[in-house]
Amino acid sequence: MxxxxxxxxxxxxxxxxxxxxxxxxxxxxxxxxxxxxxxxxxxxxxxxxxxxxxxxxxxxxxxxxxxxxxxxxxxxxxxxxxxxxxxxxxxxxxxxxxxxxxxxxxxxxxxxxxxxxxxxxxxxxxxxxxxxxxxxxxxxxxxxxxxxxxxxxxxxxxxxxxxxxxxxxxxxxxxxxxxxxxxxxxxxxxxxxxxxxxxxxxxxxxxxxxxxxxxxxxxxxxxxxxxxxxxxxxxxxxxxxxxxxxxxxxxxxxxxxxxxxxxxxxxxxxxxxxxxxxxxxSHTETNLKGIYLANKHQHVDNHTFMDHIMPDCYSNELYKGVLLDSSNAVFTGKILVHQEAQKTNAFQQNNNLLLGDKADINSQPQLEIYADDVKCSHGFTAGQFSEESMFYLRSRGIGEDAAKALMVNAFSHDITNDVSIPELQQHLQDQIAGIMNN
Structure with missing residues (x-):
């Protein structure tokens, strides 16, 4: 070191x-x-x-x-x-x-x-x-x-x-x-x-x-x-x-x-x-959403911290990763709810697709709660494409690369579709499709 x-x-x-x-x-x-x-x-x-x-x-x-x-x-x-x-x-x-x-x-x-x-x-x-x-x-x-x-x-x-x-x-x-x-x-x-x-x-x-x-x-x-x-x-x-x-x-x-x-x-x-x-x-709303699409030996680390200090606040966090080749990623998401922050609603989710043989993810969702009247949750998933879904697409004449591109588009849809600017939404979807089709 x-x-x-x-x-x-x-x-x-x-x-x-x-x-x-x-x-x-x-x-x-x-x-x-x-x-x-x-x-x-x-x-x-x-x-x-x-x-x-x-x-x-x-x-x-x-x-x-x-x-x-x-x-x-x-x-x-x-x-x-x-x-x-x-x-x-x-x-x-x-x-x-x-x-x-x-x-x-x-x-x-x-x-x-x-x-x-x-x-x-x-x-x-x-x-x-x-x-x-x-x-x-x-x-x-x-x-x-x-x-x-x-x-x-x-x-x-x-x-x-x-x-x-x-x-x-x-x-x-x-x-x-x-x-x-x-x-x-x-x-x-x-x-x-x-x-x-x-x-x-x-x-x-x-x-x-x-x-x-x-x-x-x-x-x-x-x-x-x-x-x-x-x-x-x-x-x-x-x-x-x-x-x-x-x-x-x-x-x-x-x-x-x-x-x-x-x-x-x-x-x-x-x-x-x-x-x-x-x-x-109080009474704030916070939405944190992200997609990381990594290739080669790329290293992507997302470190988030939601600090709930006041009561009656809402936060929602969703990060999704698609890891190709030998890329690796880190996701650390911490939610801290202070004692004064009663009636907090805080949610966090990290989902990942590992599409490279040597792709890797380290995910650390964290909750630290000192209030007793809250709704908080966190979760993490990592996996590959559903074999059943891939078979369905391939059986209808769709090539493997095109099928993967469609699956990645579906995986990221609930984030890209939430983009409020149509031109930016289309730009991002085109970028993701172009990456998967190369």
Missing amino acids: TSDMTLPLYQTLTADETALSAQVSLAGDNLQDIRRTALERFKAIGLPTLKTEEWRFTNIQRYLKEFSYEFLHSAVQVSADTVAPATIAGLDCYRIVLVNGHLETALSELPAGKGITIGALSAHTTAPGFTTWFNEQPHLASAVLAQLNTALFADGLYIELAANTVLEKPVHIVHVYTSNTPAFVQPRHLWVLNRCAAATIIETTVHPNSQAVTFANSVLETVVMENAELWHYNVQQGAENFREVHTTAAQQYKDSRYHHYNFTLPNTPFTRNNLSVALKG
Whole structure:
């Protein structure tokens, strides 16, 4: 097992205090105290190892030692042709392009109007929404890679919707990750929906094939205030030259609704998604749904945490995995119900299809309940295609590959069919079908 101390990344961060201070000061913003505190937490905890409970099935260090990553802080310009593959056919939307976390205004169409604030995070560090909510999600303090991001992020996207502001079209955020040398990038985002605001946000990624490997350690904080509603779709389109740890930390308040959908597609060797939701108001609704479709030697780790703090809240979580070839996946889903959170309804399910001879899944559904008037459940399944169903399809002249594609489409249907945007729903179904037919 690799020690922290032998990793070039860790040595860069800890060996030279002067260089470390300079690294933290690169942004030149008003967050130096927050950055230094976060860096001290990172140094105290250290990078995760297989002995770290929340990482015991994921050896992140094997991916960190692949290359001597350089910290990439400056913006990189890309062309419209680079962004074109992210287009979702027929979708009428606003488009925001971020290159390694930096806003590319020339390629973006930002919504404008009363009550809408959208722009580079670095340009809004004195905004009321930023000063109130930045780095305030309680689960970030113990997440070591989120602390590293807090210390070293260069830029990201800031969204704030004033009370009663509703975006009439979806916002499509295109993340472009590219570098000429192996790079470690730290995008940081903050989205705040104030009382009775509503938005639909789609995230997709683009990875130019000719470039060097990029490792993204991104953090997104979302705040959904009283009676606000956020639909959030994250589509992780794979590439051999990309590694990612993606942390999403959400806070919900009274009567709010938060719908998070995560789709992880093949080819990225390593993806870790950390998703936590803190329910800080009563009568909230939270829906977490995800599909991970992995191939080759791909490793996908989804780690979710539903923190039921207040009473009368509802959460529903469904993640499904399709594992091809020698891919492997990890699902860890924790539901914590505090003593004050009476009348909680919380449900969690993880289902998996193992279609590769060496495919593997480690699933850890967890319930921790301190209230006595609750309805909570969790479950896990793993298996292969039903022989009876396959025989039925084959007996009607459907080839083996086409039959498998149909079965996977049926397996994922209760998630893709729940996507509220028809164009995105069709895009996802086409992506899944194309993967299974290749």
